[in-house]
Structures are given as structure tokens and as C-alpha cells.
Amino acid sequence: MAVMSEPAASSRTRTGVPRGRARASHSIDAVIAGAVEILDESGAQGLTTRALAARLGGGPASIYWYVSGREELLDLAADSVLASVLTAVSGVGDSDDSDPIACARMIAVALFDAIVDRPWLGAYAMRNTAQQIHSLQLYEKLGQQVMRLGLSPRNCFHATSAIVGFVIGTAADMGQQLPVEVASGQMGREEYLAGAVTQWRALDPLQYPFVHHVVDEFAGHDDRDQFRAGLDLLLDGLRLSAGRR
Amino acid sequence: MAVMSEPAASSRTRTGVPRGRARASHSIDAVIAGAVEILDESGAQGLTTRALAARLGGGPASIYWYVSGREELLDLAADSVLASVLTAVSGVGDSDDSDPIACARMIAVALFDAIVDRPWLGAYAMRNTAQQIHSLQLYEKLGQQVMRLGLSPRNCFHATSAIVGFVIGTAADMGQQLPVEVASGQMGREEYLAGAVTQWRALDPLQYPFVHHVVDEFAGHDDRDQFRAGLDLLLDGLRLSAGRR
DNA sequence: ACCTGAACACCGTTCAAGT
DNA sequence: ACCTGAACACCGTTCAAGT
Numbered sequence: 095m096a097v098m099s100e101p102a103a104s105s106r107t108r109t110g111v112p113r114g115r116a117r118a119s120h121s122i123d124a125v126i127a128g129a130v131e132i133l134d135e136s137g138a139q140g141l142t143t144r145a146l147a148a149r150l151g152g153g154p155a156s157i158y159w160y161v162s163g164r165e166e167l168l169d170l171a172a173d174s175v176l177a178s179v180l181t182a183v184s185g186v187g188d189s190d191d192s193d194p195i196a197c198a199r200m201i202a203v204a205l206f207d208a209i210v211d212r213p214w215l216g217a218y219a220m221r222n223t224a225q226q227i228h229s230l231q232l233y234e235k236l237g238q239q240v241m242r243l244g245l246s247p248r249n250c251f252h253a254t255s256a257i258v259g260f261v262i263g264t265a266a267d268m269g270q271q272l273p274v275e276v277a278s279g280q281m282g283r284e285e286y287l288a289g290a291v292t293q294w295r296a297l298d299p300l301q302y303p304f305v306h307h308v309v310d311e312f313a314g315h316d317d318r319d320q321f322r323a324g325l326d327l328l329l330d331g332l333r334l335s336a337g338r339r
Numbered sequence: 340m341a342v343m344s345e346p347a348a349s350s351r352t353r354t355g356v357p358r359g360r361a362r363a364s365h366s367i368d369a370v371i372a373g374a375v376e377i378l379d380e381s382g383a384q385g386l387t388t389r390a391l392a393a394r395l396g397g398g399p400a401s402i403y404w405y406v407s408g409r410e411e412l413l414d415l416a417a418d419s420v421l422a423s424v425l426t427a428v429s430g431v432g433d434s435d436d437s438d439p440i441a442c443a444r445m446i447a448v449a450l451f452d453a454i455v456d457r458p459w460l461g462a463y464a465m466r467n468t469a470q471q472i473h474s475l476q477l478y479e480k481l482g483q484q485v486m487r488l489g490l491s492p493r494n495c496f497h498a499t500s501a502i503v504g505f506v507i508g509t510a511a512d513m514g515q516q517l518p519v520e521v522a523s524g525q526m527g528r529e530e531y532l533a534g535a536v537t538q539w540r541a542l543d544p545l546q547y548p549f550v551h552h553v554v555d556e557f558a559g560h561d562d563r564d565q566f567r568a569g570l571d572l573l574l575d576g577l578r579l580s581a582g583r584r
Numbered sequence: 585a586c587c588t589g590a591a592c593a594c595c596g597t598t599c600a601a602g603t
Numbered sequence: 604a605c606c607t608g609a610a611c612a613c614c615g616t617t618c619a620a621g622t
Contacts, residue, residue: 121605143596153607155598164596221515224538230550237549249568251553251560256505256569263508264501270466293469304482305475308496315496323494324501324573331576366586388615398588400617405586409615 122160124150129171138168138214166225172218173226179208180228180235187239194242195329195336201236202261206321209262213269220262233258243336253332260328261321268317287313367405369395374416383413383459411470417463418471424453425473425480432484439487440574440581446481447506451566454507458514465507478503488581498577505573506566513562532558 128149132141143164147154161167183204187197209215223230237254245253291313299306373394377386388409392399406412428449432442454460468475482499490498536558544551 142594144594153609154596155608156606158597159605221512224535230547234547234549237553241549241552247553248556250549251556252565252568253572254549254553255565256509256572259509259512259569260501260505260573262512263506264504266511267466267504267507290469302475302479304479304486304495304499307486308482308492308499311493311496320497320500323497324504327498327501327576327580328505328569328573329576330579331572331574334575334579335572387613389613398590399615400589401587403616 125157125160125167126170126174129167130175133171133214134212138217141168141171168218169222169225172215173228175212175215176205176208176219176226176228176232179204180231183232183235186235187242194239195333198236198239198257198332199325199329201232201239202257202325203322205232206261206265206325207318209265209269210317216262216266216269220258240332243332245336249335253335256328257325257332260325264321264324268321370402370405370412371415371419374412375420378416378459379457383462386413386416413463414467414470417460418473420457420460421450421453421464421471421473421477424449425476428477428480431480432487439484440578443481443484443502443577444570444574446477446484447502447570448567450477451506451510451570452563454510454514455562461507461511461514465503485577488577490581494580498580501573502570502577505570509566509569513566 125146128146129141132145132149141164143154143157146167147157150156157167161170183201186192186200187194205219209219220226220229220233223233233254236257237250240250240254240257243250243253291309294302294305294309294312297305370391373391374386377390377394386409388399388402391402391412395401402412406415428446431437431445432439450464454464465471465474465478468478478499481502482495485495485499485502488495488498536554539547539550539554539557542550
């Protein structure tokens with residue numbers, strides 16, 4: 095029963111009873127850590143019950159003692175990885191004279207970058223607060239910055255949800271483009287992009303003026319830049335609405 | 340070989356040779372229409388090769404003559420449904436004195452509403468312009484409105500991508516919350532929401548001030564309202580940046 | 585050109601039985 | 604309390620063979 099991997103962020107026993115001297119149930123963490131390893135190597139598609147069991151050195155049924163099924167496993171794996179995002183932004187917003195919007199921006203960027211690094215995260219991060227404690231805490235942390243703008247609860251809720259939606263949505267979209275090719279490593283991002291560019295250039299300029307207008311930007315674009323530009327639009331709008339209050 | 344369904348938007352033959360009198364290859368359209376029916380009834384999970392073949396009255400292998408695999412089938416099904424969005428916004432932006440941002444807003448809302456009606460759309464709409472002609476045309480149409488703001492190609496590209504990312508991301512997130520329950524109809528949206536609300540209220544208010552601040556809004560929120568509020572923030576930011584040019 | 589039957593190589597999940 | 608082996612009920616895809 096080979097257990098590699100650093101321990102995952104949260105340690106809990108199946109019964110929920112906290113152990114005396116942090117001896118840690120050890121196995122739910124090993125399951126999640128193994129899942130993360132597989133996800134990093136071969137994406138969500140590669141995370142099968144049998145592959146995980148093989149890595150853990152057991153039978154495929156053993157996993158079901160720790161987790162209700164594959165969906166919960168994915169949720170937990172995604173959330174476990176967000177612990178590092180949380181610590182990365184732990185100091186953000188602590189001082190009262192920090193700019194709330196700049197703070198919100200830092201949190202959003204940190205979350206986005208984590209998803210870019212692990213494309214499989216996009217589909218499972220921040221989607222089930224009942225199971226995902228770090229997701230909830232990131233949501234809370236982001237919301238606290240927005241709260242400082244003095245908006246109504248309703249506007250506060252809307253703004254925070256908008257930021258999360260934009261981050262997750264954009265990141266998920268960017269991480270999903272190459273479904274099989276990226277996992278199998280047959281085709282790089284550049285080839286895929288180049289293919290789309292050739293297709294775009296071949297379109298009728300009269301019918302697709304916009305596509306032709308931006309095709310050069312598309313050809314040389316960087317996902318992170320694109321994300322930040324969009325995020326800044328959103329945050330500019332938020333700042334405006336905070337000033338209007 | 341029962342063929343129900345209105346004809347899908349694009350009619351093409353396998354060879355790509357256009358038929359003389361729109362006699363339509365008929366079968367690729369039937370395959371896509373059947374796929375859409377299944378997707379509407381039971382979601383992406385329900386669309387299996389065998390289920391589709393059964394509905395079409397043939398063997399599971401027959402589908403592979405029209406489509407390279409399940410992924411392409413999903414792409415085509417998603418895109419076929421966007422034809423109606425495209426016609427719904429066909430007149431938008433035709434007059435030169437229309438407000439570009441109001442026009443962009445209408446397109447974004449129409450797209451969002453389509454995804455709310457068909458949650459399975461979220462994961463497959465607007466993600467592969469090579470295969471999805473209506474997605475490309477919607478992107479173009481939206482981009483044309485942004486173009487009218489007189490931004491640089493780069494800002495134009497960023498703004499349009501941001502809007503699409505926000506729409507798809509938010510819609511996909513909202514449509515995915517109830518993974519199995521919604522398909523099997525065991526639990527309504529209200530029960531699910533109520534569960535999250537009770538969990539939120541049980542959190543420590545000192546640790547989760549934001550969650551407590553917005554929990555009432557969350558409890559009674561409408562997805563469409565929430566989306567529109569976020570979209571308006573984004574568009575406000577865009578208008579600001581257009582004014583600054 | 586289009587479709588079939590049957591098979592291949594997998595899946596997630598369950599469940600009796602073990603320790 | 605935790606794990607195993609083996610099975611169940613599926614999957615997507617391929618491929619020879621038909622028409």
C-alpha cells in the first residue's frame with residue numbers, strides 16, 4: 095500500500111471525530127492526494143476508480159469507503175488544491191486602508207492562476223460549498239473585500255457572484271479547449287490556435303468584419319492577459335457602482 | 340427509422356457537396372435533432388450512443404458515419420440550438436444610432452437565456468468555432484457591437500471575449516448545480532437551495548461575516564437577475580473604457 | 585454510400601465476504 | 604472499521620461484413 099504525496103490540507107476521520115494527537119485518518123487524505131496526482135497527470139478523464147485504486151495499492155471498491163462516488167471525489171480533490179490559493183492570499187485585505195477592489199483583484203487572479211495551472215480544476219472548483227470548505231472560504235474572503243465598498247447586501251451578493259462567475263467561467267473555458275490532445279500530448283496549444291487562426295482568416299471579411307478585426311490579437315494572445323483585461327472591466331464597473339451609492 | 344423533429348439549422352451532406360434542390364442529406368440533421376431531444380430530456384449524461392441509435396431506429400455504429408464521435412456530436416447539437424438565438428437577435432444593431440452596449444447586452448442576455456433553458460448547453464456552446472458555425476456567428480455579432488465603440492483591436496478582442504466568458508461561465512455554473520437530482524427529478528431547485536441556506540446560516544458569523552451578510556439575498560435570488568446585475572457591471576466598465584479612449 | 589452485429593476494452597458501483 | 608474479489612450493468616468505439 096504505497097502512500098506517496100504530501101498530506102492534503104484537511105485531515106479528518108470518517109466518523110468526524112477528531113483524533114487526539116493529529117494522527118490523522120491518513121487515508122482520506124491519501125485518497126484525495128492520489129486523485130490530485132492522477133488529475134494533474136492525465137486530467138479528469140484519467141481519474142478512474144481503478145486507476146486510483148491501483149495507485150493506492152488496493153481494489154477499486156476500497157475508495158467507496160472514503161467517498162460516496164466519483165463526483166464527491168472530484169469535488170474534494172478540487173477543493174483540496176484550493177488550500178494553497180487560500181494561504182497565498184491570506185494577508186490580503188488585512189489592513190483597513192488597503193484598496194478593497196485591488197484586494198478583490200488579487201484574490202481573483204490567484205484563483206484564476208491556480209486553474210490555469212490545473213485545467214481540471216475549472217469544472218469542479220467553487221461549485222459545491224457544502225463539500226468544499228476552501229471554496230467557501232475563498233468566496234467569503236472575496237466577499238469581504240466587496241463588503242468594504244459599502245454596497246447593499248443585494249449588490250454585494252451580485253458583485254461577488256459576478257466575479258466568481260467570471261473567474262471560473264473564463265478559466266474553465268480556457269482550460270478545456272484541447273480535450274484529448276492536451277492529455278495525450280499530441281498537439282500543442284500553438285498548433286490548435288494556429289488552426290483556428292487560419293480558419294478565421296479564410297472567412298469572408300464582409301460577413302465577418304469583427305473576426306478579421308481581431309484575428310491578429312487572437313493569434314498572439316495570452317490567456318492571462320485576456321483574463322486580466324476582462325476582470326478589470328468588471329472591477330471598473332464595480333468601482334463605478336460603489337461610487338454611485 | 341423514425342425521424343421526428345424539425346429540421347436542424349444547417350443541412351449538409353457528408354461529402355460536403357451541396358444538393359440541388361435542398362433535398363437535404365436529412366440524416367445528419369436527424370442525428371443532431373435526436374441528440375438535442377435526448378439532451379433536453381435527460382442531459383448530457385443521458386446522451387449515449389445506444390440511446391441515440393435506439394431513438395433513430397438503428398444500431399449504435401451507424402452514428403459514426405455522420406459524426407466522428409461523441410464530442411463532435413455534442414458540439415454540433417449545442418451549436419444547432421444556437422441558430423434560434425441568432426435569429427432572435429438578427430435585427431439587433433442594424434440601425435447606426437442604436438446604442439452599441441445596449442445591443443451587446445441584448446445578445447448576451449439572449450445567449451444566457453438559451454442556456455438557462457437548456458442547462459446542457461453551458462458546457463458545449465461557444466467552445467469550438469471550427470465546428471460551431473452559429474457560435475462563431477454569435478461571437479461575430481457580439482463583436483460587431485463592441486467594434487462600434489471605437490476601441491483598439493486589442494481592447495475590442497478583450498472586451499468581447501470577456502462578455503462571452505462571463506455569459507458562458509455564469510450560465511454553465513448555474514446549470515450544473517444539481518448534477519443528478521435535476522435529471523432524475525428527485526429534488527427541486529428550492530430544496531437544494533434551502534439546504535445550502537441552512538448550512539450557511541449555521542456558520543460562525545465571526546468567521547463568515549460576508550456569507551451572513553448576503554444569505555438572505557442568496558436564499559431568494561433569481562439566476563437571471565443575478566446574471567444581469569453582473570453583466571451590467573461588466574458593461575459599465577466597458578462603457579467607461581470606451582469613453583476614456 | 586450507408587448501415588448492421590458483434591465484439592473489444594473499458595467504465596462506475598455494489599455487495600457478499602473477509603480481516 | 605476497513606478492505607477485497609468478483610460481478611453487474613453499463614459505456615464509446617471499431618470493424619468486418621452486408622446492402
